[in-house]
Amino acid sequence: MIHTDKLTKTFVVKKETVEAVKGVDIDVAPGELVAFLGPNGAGKSTTLRMLTTLLRPTSGTATVAGVDVTADPAGVRARIGYIGQGNGGGHSFRVIDELVMQGRFYGMNTADAAARAEELLKSLDLADLAKRTVIKLSGGQRRRMDVALGLMHSPRLLFLDEPSTGMDPQNRANLWEHIMRMRAEHGTTIVLTTHYMDEADLMSERVIVIDHGQIIADDTAARLKANLAGDLLAVEVAADSAHGVRGLLGRAAAGGEINENTYDGVVRFRLRLTEGARLAPALLKEMHDAGAPAQSLELKPPTLDDVFLELTGRNLREGADR
């Protein structure tokens, strides 16, 4: 569905050349759900805008839905759906008018466009608002209208740029429910950008981590977490028996860092453990046998934020510190 070869974008800002995207190679198969994850300014949106022909690549090539983005941008646009960061509805227009015209823009006839608009309004809980002007919609309603606009022509490939930024958790969940349903029904290929790691984690099957314009990881969320981060294990033992488990825990952490805190006669060890949930029971038994039974245990599965930290030494939230 998507194939890029050394896709590159440089901007000239105040006579200084900024490399926003540095030669990325991306392959997306039909039906995949892929998230570009990275801090603000990492190059996710720039990549997405090149794939949707809203920006011309400085060098490299990209084929989207079988069409080259530089040779035939209009051909690409006809085959994809795009939901940008902003709100797509014109302020003074009526919701239904914008949807029908959007369908016409993609070559649908009026009857088909009207039927499709009605269907989408219903499934996105906007049916009562069809004749409302866009400016009178709430933020969540506008975002759902954006989704409706992007889906009017039933694209087989849908791009979403930061789809849920600024939405409250309930609206986010609602939005995702709709997107997932569309995907289940039509097998749509979906590519999105996000800087919410939990969103990438929950919703995508595949995560492409982008930082400083480069792809630094590309795998399923589960594998990224297992391979790069591991579970966070916190275990407490009585201070006077702690010396008996240090070697044991060191082996379990496989050379990883072990944090140690002593308070109220208890030592709290914290370490990263690959496949922690599977190893923890055996570890508990070994500790018991070593004469230092665990008094408490806490096992936290890793997040993509941990993955990003492991990859870059920075937190996702800290952003791109160029």
Add this chain to the structure above:
Amino acid sequence: MAVQSTTEVREKPSLGQVLRDTKYVFWREMLLPLRDPFSLIFSLIQPLVFLGLFGPLLGAAVGAPAFGGQSTLQWFLPGVVVMIALFGTSMTGSNLQYELMTGSYERILATPLSRSSLMIGRALKEWAPLVAQGLLIALVCIPFGFVFYPLHVLAGLVILGIFGIGLGALSYALALVSQNKEWIFWGVQQTLLFPLMILSGIMLPIEAGPGWMKTASLFNPLTYLVNAERELFAGSVGTDTLLGLLAAVVSAAVGLAVGIRAINRNIR
């Protein structure tokens, strides 16, 4: 274009597609006044105000000889029609500015619509009310001695429409260039519009001015446009009409070329 670089291979939409796309863009824009017809009523009042309040002063101040034997009304009315067309189509970009601020422009840019249709459709929407406005003021003026030649007036409106596409496209380009600095749009639009208008003899006959003004007016496409409208509104077709049509076509071609460059520059 194609020689600039290898990545410059750009789709060249067929004329049929441009026309079809233009229809959609025009129709979307027209939904605004159609859903809210009050704006149309106001747009009908404006030209009447000009005619009713400015016309009599003009006749009294300049004197009949300057109008080449025509009645003041017959001379002034085509000027008012051109003026409304100028005000309207040079506003094309201002309506775009709102859509640039939200994601609405980007959403439409991501559709397969051809780039030229985005400008032509929007410019024509600003031109469309002119048909109603032009006919209305012509009818209102008949009792005051204005002689109405419907087919000639219609031809005049078409020429104005072609010119309006060019001016609308320039206005569109201006809005894109002044993105995030809206005051620039207004500054440039106002600064250019008034000298062009005065130097074309829309409001006052240029023949009444000094020689340098007459010379300057020869380089102003508007001059030819106004002359063509005067000839047509007087019920004849001649050299002025042809020159006006030529000026309109050239303006449209230049405007669209500049506009498409501005759109493509934006995606660079």
